[in-house]
Amino acid sequence: MIEIAKLRKTFDKLEVLKGINLTIIRGQVTVIIGPSGSGKTTLLRSMNLLEYPTEGTIQMGPTTIEFKEKSKPKLSDVLALRKQSGMVFQSNNLFPHMTALGNVMEAQVIVQKKSKEAARVRALELLQKVGLKEKANAFPHQLSGGQQQRVGIARAMATDPQLLLFDEPTSALDPELIGEVLKVIKELATEGITMVIVTHEMKFASEVADRVIFMDDGRILEDGTPDQVFNHPTNERTRLFLSHLN
Numbered sequence: 001m002i003e004i005a006k007l008r009k010t011f012d013k014l015e016v017l018k019g020i021n022l023t024i025i026r027g028q029v030t031v032i033i034g035p036s037g038s039g040k041t042t043l044l045r046s047m048n049l050l051e052y053p054t055e056g057t058i059q060m061g062p063t064t065i066e067f068k069e070k071s072k073p074k075l076s077d078v079l080a081l082r083k084q085s086g087m088v089f090q091s092n093n094l095f096p097h098m099t100a101l102g103n104v105m106e107a108q109v110i111v112q113k114k115s116k117e118a119a120r121v122r123a124l125e126l127l128q129k130v131g132l133k134e135k136a137n138a139f140p141h142q143l144s145g146g147q148q149q150r151v152g153i154a155r156a157m158a159t160d161p162q163l164l165l166f167d168e169p170t171s172a173l174d175p176e177l178i179g180e181v182l183k184v185i186k187e188l189a190t191e192g193i194t195m196v197i198v199t200h201e202m203k204f205a206s207e208v209a210d211r212v213i214f215m216d217d218g219r220i221l222e223d224g225t226p227d228q229v230f231n232h233p234t235n236e237r238t239r240l241f242l243s244h245l246n
């Protein structure tokens with residue numbers, strides 16, 4: 001689905017990703033865990049080029065981009081790669097002046113050039129999927145944080161991306177709202193949608209993941225099934241991280 005090789009990212013002098021090799025398998029849910037500052041979000045944002053890696057290669061579907069420190073990638077390649085994934089952010093970044101329906105229609109009309117009617121039909125389907133069809137005409141400020149995140153999920157799916165990326169989708173929510181968002185993601189996981197999820201919700205991670213990746217200090221230190229990583233970690237730093245959670 002997506003193949004990442006020797007990926008490095010530096011911000012000024014700070015090296016945040018130190019040579020990441022990672023293949024994401026179609027239909028799998030991959031969860032990335034690790035301490036704050038370990039580079040999880042930067043890796044996720046690199047997958048749809050919200051950040052340009054400093055060096056390395058990303059291949060996704062028919063598009064391969066090789067990043068070099070001194071040269072910018074071709075815009076047509078960047079757009080081709082971006083089109084293949086949808087992103088759900090930490091806290092809602094819905095368009096505040098648009099209804100839930102409008103938010104889910106927008107990219108279909110603007111990017112995919114669909115007719116408004118076709119976009120509306122698909123948007124309503126997706127809002128139903130996340131349990132919010134009755135809120136189609138509500139504006140973001142009229143929705144709870146959890147509902148906003150569910151609209152964000154519907155919006156990320158609206159252009160039928162091959163891959164859904166979640167950047168700590170519940171970290172900005174009050175505890176009582178977390179469950180409804182995780183439930184929606186779990187349902188999508190059972191439908192075979194390819195997902196990469198950065199989260200601090202370890203119980204959710206163990207339930208939803210086909211594969212868990214532990215990152216520390218810009219590197220992948222552990223990569224395995226939830227049972228392997230949570231119950232039989234091979235790396236001392238993984239053990240330490242998991243022990244601090246309990």
Ligand code: ADP
Nearest residue numbers: 011014016034035036037038039040041042043
């Ligand atoms: P995580 O998601 O694991 O908490 P991040 O990928 O957000 O880690 O951040 C990794 C490191 O990169 C941190 O030290 C953070 O301060 C730094 N960083 C992230 N984004 C930027 C940026 N845009 N400019 C400078 N430093 C950044």
